[in-house]
Amino acid sequence: MAIKDKDFIKLEFTGKVADTDDIFDTTIEEVAKDADIFNDKKTYGPIPIVIGGGHLLPALDEAIIGLKVGDEKTIEIESKDAYGERDSKLIQLIPMKEFKKQGMTPVPGMVITADNQNGKVLTVNGGRVKVDFNHELAGKDVVYDIKITDAIEDDEEKIKSLIQLHYAYPNFDIDKTEITFDGDSVSITLDEITRFDQQSYMDVTFARFRISKDIWENMDYEKVNFVDQFEKKEVEEAEKEVEVEADSEE
Numbered sequence: 001m002a003i004k005d006k007d008f009i010k011l012e013f014t015g016k017v018a019d020t021d022d023i024f025d026t027t028i029e030e031v032a033k034d035a036d037i038f039n040d041k042k043t044y045g046p047i048p049i050v051i052g053g054g055h056l057l058p059a060l061d062e063a064i065i066g067l068k069v070g071d072e073k074t075i076e077i078e079s080k081d082a083y084g085e086r087d088s089k090l091i092q093l094i095p096m097k098e099f100k101k102q103g104m105t106p107v108p109g110m111v112i113t114a115d116n117q118n119g120k121v122l123t124v125n126g127g128r129v130k131v132d133f134n135h136e137l138a139g140k141d142v143v144y145d146i147k148i149t150d151a152i153e154d155d156e157e158k159i160k161s162l163i164q165l166h167y168a169y170p171n172f173d174i175d176k177t178e179i180t181f182d183g184d185s186v187s188i189t190l191d192e193i194t195r196f197d198q199q200s201y202m203d204v205t206f207a208r209f210r211i212s213k214d215i216w217e218n219m220d221y222e223k224v225n226f227v228d229q230f231e232k233k234e235v236e237e238a239e240k241e242v243e244v245e246a247d248s249e250e
Contacts, residue, residue: 008152010046018141046149048161050218072147086139096127166210185223
């Protein structure tokens with residue numbers, strides 16, 4: 001069956017700079033290692049996405065529509081439809097004192113975040129630091145080699161795929177997540193290991209919001225509940241673990 005808008009699929013891909021064939025992203029572990037971009041904190045393998053869900057470049061979404069499971073395709077995307085053209089206004093001079101306030105010592109090549117934008121330090125000259133806030137692939141044509149590995153049809157599996165996409169947690173077992181349906185409502189009880197998530201409250205909230213938003217926009221459910229259940233025994237065990245860690249640090 002041909003893939004259409006709002007379909008849930010699993011996608012394998014490798015992204016390259018068109019002019020140089022330099023690989024900047026991939027879902028394939030062996031390719032990442034060969035290209036020297038392997039990240040041991042990343043889980044490799046086909047990723048779940050929703051066509052038209054904002055998970056991919058729009059040009060990739062358009063190129064995938066009409067394909068079928070098992071299809072492979074090479075997609076060339078011009079810079080304007082990829083990560084945009086370079087904008088000289090996004091190269092800024094920032095006073096060194098602003099870095100000092102944050103306890104930072106800028107050096108060329110350092111990546112910083114300011115006003116929710118990532119930038120790379122280009123030069124450090126006296127009291128001024130030149131930072132480029134353009135996307136690192138801005139102004140470059142790119143090529144994606146893709147393969148559609150699976151289509152996700154079952155509602156429970158669709159929701160689990162969204163959790164895998166948006167909620168990163170070490171040793172998280174998606175099969176231990178419980179999902180129940182009641183009319184237009186969905187209740188999600190995540191794997192119990194996530195009950196003591198060390199991520200910030202804001203990061204966890206944003207992850208849950210992104211999951212909920214994708215459900216609202218791409219499935220026939222209006223309400224999403226995340227259920228957090230704590231049993232006295234579990235809390236006591238967790239408190240003991242915290243005490244042990246504190247003693248070891250002393």
